[in-house]
Amino acid sequence: MSMIADFYGGKSILITGATGFLGKVLMEKLFRTSPDLRVIYILVRPKAGQTLQQRVFQILNSKLFEKVKEVCPNVHEKIRAISADLNQNDFAISMQDMQELLSYTDIIFHCAATVRFDDHLRHAVQLNVTATQQLLLMASQMPNLKAFIHISTAFSNCNLKHIDEVIYPCPVEPKKIIDSMEWLDDAIIDEITPKLIGDRPNTYTYTKALGEMVVQQESGKLNLAIIRPSIVGATWQEPFPGWVDNVNGPTGLIVAAGKGFLRSIRATPMAVADLIPADIVVNLTLAVGWYTAVHRPKSTLIYHCTSGNLNPCNWGKMGIQVLATFEKIPLERAFRRPKADFTTNNVTTQYWNAVSHRAPAIIYDFYLRLTGRKPRMTKLMNRLLRTLSMLEYFINRSWEWSTYNTEMLMSKLSPEDQRVFNFDVRQLNWLEYIENYVLGVKKYLLKEDMAGIPEAKQHLKRLRNIHYLFNTALFLIAWRLLIARSQVARNVWFFIVSFCYKFLSYFRASSTLKV
Numbered sequence: 272m273s274m275i276a277d278f279y280g281g282k283s284i285l286i287t288g289a290t291g292f293l294g295k296v297l298m299e300k301l302f303r304t305s306p307d308l309r310v311i312y313i314l315v316r317p318k319a320g321q322t323l324q325q326r327v328f329q330i331l332n333s334k335l336f337e338k339v340k341e342v343c344p345n346v347h348e349k350i351r352a353i354s355a356d357l358n359q360n361d362f363a364i365s366m367q368d369m370q371e372l373l374s375y376t377d378i379i380f381h382c383a384a385t386v387r388f389d390d391h392l393r394h395a396v397q398l399n400v401t402a403t404q405q406l407l408l409m410a411s412q413m414p415n416l417k418a419f420i421h422i423s424t425a426f427s428n429c430n431l432k433h434i435d436e437v438i439y440p441c442p443v444e445p446k447k448i449i450d451s452m453e454w455l456d457d458a459i460i461d462e463i464t465p466k467l468i469g470d471r472p473n474t475y476t477y478t479k480a481l482g483e484m485v486v487q488q489e490s491g492k493l494n495l496a497i498i499r500p501s502i503v504g505a506t507w508q509e510p511f512p513g514w515v516d517n518v519n520g521p522t523g524l525i526v527a528a529g530k531g532f533l534r535s536i537r538a539t540p541m542a543v544a545d546l547i548p549a550d551i552v553v554n555l556t557l558a559v560g561w562y563t564a565v566h567r568p569k570s571t572l573i574y575h576c577t578s579g580n581l582n583p584c585n586w587g588k589m590g591i592q593v594l595a596t597f598e599k600i601p602l603e604r605a606f607r608r609p610k611a612d613f614t615t616n617n618v619t620t621q622y623w624n625a626v627s628h629r630a631p632a633i634i635y636d637f638y639l640r641l642t643g644r645k646p647r648m649t650k651l652m653n654r655l656l657r658t659l660s661m662l663e664y665f666i667n668r669s670w671e672w673s674t675y676n677t678e679m680l681m682s683k684l685s686p687e688d689q690r691v692f693n694f695d696v697r698q699l700n701w702l703e704y705i706e707n708y709v710l711g712v713k714k715y716l717l718k719e720d721m722a723g724i725p726e727a728k729q730h731l732k733r734l735r736n737i738h739y740l741f742n743t744a745l746f747l748i749a750w751r752l753l754i755a756r757s758q759v760a761r762n763v764w765f766f767i768v769s770f771c772y773k774f775l776s777y778f779r780a781s782s783t784l785k786v
């Protein structure tokens with residue numbers, strides 16, 4: 272019997288960010304392992320023309336929840352979507368809903384955040400700091416609350432090289448930042464943003480660090496824990512391998528490589544690719560929820576959910592395996608053949624960006640114009656290059672995260688819990704994981720049919736022929752132009768032609784002699 276699964280039985284659980292990548296995997300696991308839980312409250316906002324109910328319906332009817340429906344057929348009744356916007360005061364939750372949340376909630380998992388690297392500081396502070404503060408205030412009014420689990424990121428202190436499971440304070444107090452966002456105008460915020468974020472690369476990592484400080488400062492009598500995952504990737508094992516449904520982190524680049532848009536990337540092949548599968552993060556999160564509520568540690572514990580120090584993989588190995596998988600299982604309608612390389616300095620990066628990214632896009636757009644269609648490739652390529660520049664910081668450095676608390680927790684679990692809520696990243700086989708990740712991208716994110724693989728391979732063969740044809744034509748044109756302008760080129764050309772002629776004459780003569 273799993274103690275953790277048992278613990279969540281009969282409980283009322285509040286999840287923020289349940290419609291996000293991690294939130295969905297968390298909900299799925301909770302319903303699957305503790306189908307007797309009382310209710311999961313999720314704070315949801317209407318989005319993209321969909322009502323709350325439509326959003327929930329879409330999630331529950333997705334492939335991810337197929338197994339849940341077998342073990343928890345009444346899952347629709349156990350999920351209670353509450354209209355909320357974390358950007359608003361009191362989250363714009365109705366009085367009635369607020370009363371229900373305050374009265375019944377046993378556990379909170381706070382996953383909601385803006386994960387955009389380029390978000391305006393005001394918005395990033397609102398969601399990643401102020402909303403966390405408000406949620407803690409709400410939590411302090413919940414008589415039945417047993418644990419509050421805050422999801423942060425291992426990169427909240429990416430300005431350091433070695434990171435321990437402790438909170439590192441930022442120079443300016445979060446409360447001062449929250450207050451100043453109320454009255455400073457956008458122009459001034461833009462001006463002070465680089466000074467505030469200091470040696471962090473973006474507003475995301477900075478505001479997640481502030482969020483942790485808020486958790487520490489507002490803890491009061493609450494039972495709190497912070498989880499710091501590194502780069503969350505597709506699922507490893509559960510509910511099935513390779514599930515992923517957004518383009519964040521490496522996923523978007525895997526798509527771009529498979530479709531042939533991404534041909535070179537500025538990365539350090541030997542730098543540690545600190546990926547962590549979503550199901551490992553979720554298993555640790557649920558184990559931490561149980562441990563925090565039941566064992567009530569004296570202080571707020573921080574858990575690193577990382578892979579680098581226990582089972583390291585590097586970007587070089589990952590890149591090679593991604594491309595090897597696309598050889599076997601290509602994506603449909605690729606722009607070019609999946610073939611990419613790492614560059615290591617600014618000059619080569621600029622060169623390959625011009626030759627492998629911009630030039631083919633311009634040529635393709637020219638072709639689209641000629642055939643009466645709207646050009647789009649240059650725009651798409653510019654966006655990809657912008658994304659690459661945002662991610663570069665993370666693929667050219669390595670960090671060391673200590674994992675004492677995470678390992679301590681593992682040792683406290685029963686063998687059954689270690690199996691059901693496995694977060695031991697040492698058991699992960701990277702090559703197998705990356706292959707399943709790439710397959711998952713094809714199946715679950717791009718929704719491509721496996722039956723289309725022969726046609727995709729045929730398409731790649733056509734692209735290869737076009738490539739050879741194009742290169743031959745380019746060579747001949749260049750050579751013809753050179754011959755027209757340079758005496759040296761003409762001499763070389765005559766030398767080659769006369770050499771070939773003599774060789775052929777000799778060959779013909781010697782074969783005649785033999786006869």
Ligand SMILES: CCCCCCCCCCCCCCCCCCCCCCCC(=O)SCCNC(=O)CCNC(=O)[C@H](O)C(C)(C)COP(=O)(O)OP(=O)(O)OC[C@H]1O[C@@H](n2cnc3c(N)ncnc32)[C@H](O)[C@@H]1OP(=O)(O)O
Pocket residue numbers: 386387388389424425426501502503518519520521522523524525527528536586587589590591593594611612613651654655657658661662665666
């Ligand atoms: C030897 C062989 C070598 C071969 C190599 C080839 C194989 C390639 C595989 C290996 C690649 C390794 C890459 C690793 C990348 C590591 C990332 C590390 C990140 C760590 C951060 C810490 C983790 C966290 O805590 S938070 C979660 C991470 N958050 C994010 O990832 C968000 C990042 N995204 C953003 O901030 C924005 O999207 C931004 C700023 C990048 C772009 O914003 P913009 O306003 O321009 O547009 P969007 O509307 O957001 O999107 C535009 C466009 O871009 C697509 N896109 C978005 N994200 C990505 C992405 N990660 N990769 C690729 N493409 C992306 C998006 O789909 C849109 O496309 P459209 O066609 O326009 O719809």
Ligand SMILES: NC(=O)C1=CN([C@@H]2O[C@H](COP(=O)(O)OP(=O)(O)OC[C@H]3O[C@@H](n4cnc5c(N)ncnc54)[C@H](OP(=O)(O)O)[C@@H]3O)[C@@H](O)[C@H]2O)C=CC1
Pocket residue numbers: 287288289290291292293294314315316318355356357358381382383384385386398422423424425479499500501502503504517519520
């Ligand atoms: N993905 C990763 O690589 C990593 C993620 N993390 C952390 O994990 C957590 C979850 O990340 P992930 O699932 O990837 O992120 P997603 O972007 O997929 O999900 C974010 C969630 O927050 C919700 N949200 C955002 N703004 C609001 C708002 N104003 N009101 C209500 N809800 C809102 C989103 O709702 P909606 O659907 O309406 O937009 C969504 O459910 C975050 O705290 C992140 O910092 C940490 C390390 C790595």
